[in-house]
Amino acid sequence: MAEIHSSLPDSTQQLNRLLDTQHENWHFIWLDWVCSQLPQVDGALIVADESQSGQFHALAVWPEVAENNSGNADNSHQDKLLQDAAEQTLIKKQPLITPLNDGKHHIGSYPVFVEGKLSAVITLMFTAQDEAQLHKALAVIEYCSGWLELRLARNILATLASDNERQHIVIDSIAHVASENYFEHAALRFVNLMGKHLNTERVVLGFVKNDELVIHSQSDSSEQSKKHELVKLTTQAMQEATDQQESVLWPAPSDQNRITQAHSKLAVEKGQRSLMSVPLIDKELCYGTVLFERSPEHPFTHQDQLTAEALTNFVGVVLEEKRQSNLPLYSYFLRSLRNQLSRLFGSGYLMRKITVFILLLVSLFFSLMPGAYNISAETVIEGAELRAIVVPFDGYLQTADLRAGDSVQKGDLLAELDTSELRLQRMSWISQQATSMRQYEDALAKQELTKVQISSAQRKRAQAEIELLDYQISQATMVAPFNALIVSGDLNQRIGSQLRQGDVLFELSPSQRFRLAMYVDEFRINDINHAQTGRLVLAALPDQKFSFTLTRINPMAEVRDGATVYRVEAELNNSADVLRVGLEGVAQIYVDQRLLITIWTRSMVDWMKLQWWRFWG
Structure with missing residues (x-):
C-alpha cells in the first residue's frame, strides 16, 4: 500500500x-x-x-x-x-x-x-x-x-439538508397561513411567504373558476403590475401551466419538455424576467396556479422548483380549504357536482362509468317493466264459526275428558253433569202426580167439583215438573254438534265442582271450515276491495301456498304491534287437513298490474307527499 x-x-x-x-x-x-x-x-x-x-x-x-x-x-x-x-x-x-x-x-x-x-x-x-x-x-x-x-x-x-430546510419552510408556512381567520388575509400571507422563501420580486396567485384561471392576489401591489396588458399576459402564462398541470420555467432548462409560449411573451413584456409557474393540484384536480418572477440574473433552478412545489402542494391545500369554507353553500354544491360529472364523462374512472351505466340500465328496465302489485299483510287462521258449550243448569260436573286442541266428531261426548239429584226430584214429582191422580178420582166419584179442580191442577203441575226434569236430565249430557276442534276449555281438574248456569265449558270451531283474518296497514287500505284474491304462506308450511278471496273489510281501525291496521277477512279457496286454527303467516293480496318502479317507490312517494303537506300545506 x-x-x-x-x-x-x-x-x-x-x-x-x-x-x-x-x-x-x-x-x-x-x-x-x-x-x-x-x-x-x-x-x-x-x-x-x-x-x-x-x-x-x-x-x-x-x-x-x-x-x-x-x-x-x-x-x-x-x-x-x-x-x-x-x-x-x-x-x-x-x-x-x-x-x-x-x-x-x-x-x-x-x-x-x-x-x-x-x-x-x-x-x-x-x-x-x-x-x-x-x-x-x-x-x-x-x-x-x-x-x-x-x-x-x-x-x-x-x-438531506435541503430536504430538512424545505420541510421547515413548509411547516412554518402552513402555521402562518392556518393562523389567519379569513381567506383574503391567508391568501396575501401565502404569496408574501412564497416570495420570501424563493427570493422573488413578484408572486401571483390565481384560482380556476369555470375552467378559466382568475388572478386572486399578488405580492406586488404597484400600479405597473395592474396594467391591463400585463394582467392579461400573466393570466395566459398561469393558464398555460394550469392546462399542462406541470411546473413551467422560463428560461426553459434543457430537460424541460413543455409549452412556454405564454411565458416567453410575459418575459419579453417584463424585460426578459425569469419566470416559474407551479400549478396547485389536489387529488388530480388543478384548482389554481402560482407564478413567480425575479430578475434575469437569477434564473430559477431545479432546487427552486422543488421548494415551490413542496410549498404549493402542502400550504396550497390549507389555503384551498379556507377558500372552500368561505364559499356559499350553492357554490360548494355546484363545484362538487361539476367535479363528479367531469370524472364521469372525462377520462379514467372506468369502474365508476361501468357502475353508473349498469344502474341506468337497471333503472330503465324497472321503469318500463310491469309487475304484479301485491299488498302484504300479517294473517291469522280463524274458524269459520265459534260455538260455545255452556252449562244448561246449576249442577256438579261429573265427566269431562277432553281439553283444548282435541278434535271431536259430531255426537261425541264432551262433558256430563251429575243428574242424581234431578232423578230424585223426578221420583218425588211422580209420587205427587200419583197422589193427585187418586185425589182427583175420589173427588170426581163424590162429585166434589172444587176438589176435582184442585186435584187436576196439582196433577198438571207434577206433570210439568217431571217434563222439566226430563229435559234437564237430557241436557246434562253435552255432545259435539258437528265435527270440530276444541279451541278452549280444560275441565279435567274440576270434576265434582259446582257449575253455574251459563258458564262456558268449551269453545268449538269447525275442523274443515276456516276464515282468514288479515291486518292491512292504513296506508294501503284504500287499495283493498271486496272479491280481491291473493295467496297465503304460513310460517308452519312455507312450501305451500293457499289461495283466498276477500269477503269483508272491517271499517274500524285498530292498533296492532304499534301500527294502525284494518282487519280484512277472507275465505280460503282450497282447504287442507294440515290447517289449524291459530296458524299465522303472510298474505299477498293482488291489486293490479303496475310498473315495477312505481310499486317499489310507492311507500317513499307517499311519505314524501305527507311530509310536504305537513310542512307546506
Missing part, C-alpha cells in the same frame, strides 16, 4: 480539483485521475445512483468519445464489455475481475457503498501480466474510490 501512496500524484492543483465535489465535470476529472494511476488502461466507466432512487445511470466514460473517433466499432465493443461487467457487479454486489480472451486484458469492477447501500460501480479495462498486478490494480481502484464515496456522501448530506 506504501507503494501505491508513493505513486499517487501530489499535485496541489489536482487535489483541489478533486476536493471540489460540486464541479459539474467532477466525474470525468476523477475518472481521468484514476486511469492515470494505472498503466495501460484502455477504458473506464462510472455507474451511480446519485438521486438515491434505485435507478443507476452512466455518469462518465473514459476515454471520451471525442478523443478517438477512428475506432467506433472497437469503442462500442469495449463499452458493451464495461456495461456487462457493471451489471454483474450490481447484481452480485462484490468486486469482480474478469479476464478477456486474449489472456492479457482484464475488466475490474468495484462496488462503492455509502451507509451500507450500493451507490456506484467503477469498471476499468486494463492490462495485467500477472496476479500481483491484478491485486495492485484492485487496490488502486479501492483507494481511489474513497473520493467517489466522499462525493456521493456529500451529495446525500446536501440532499
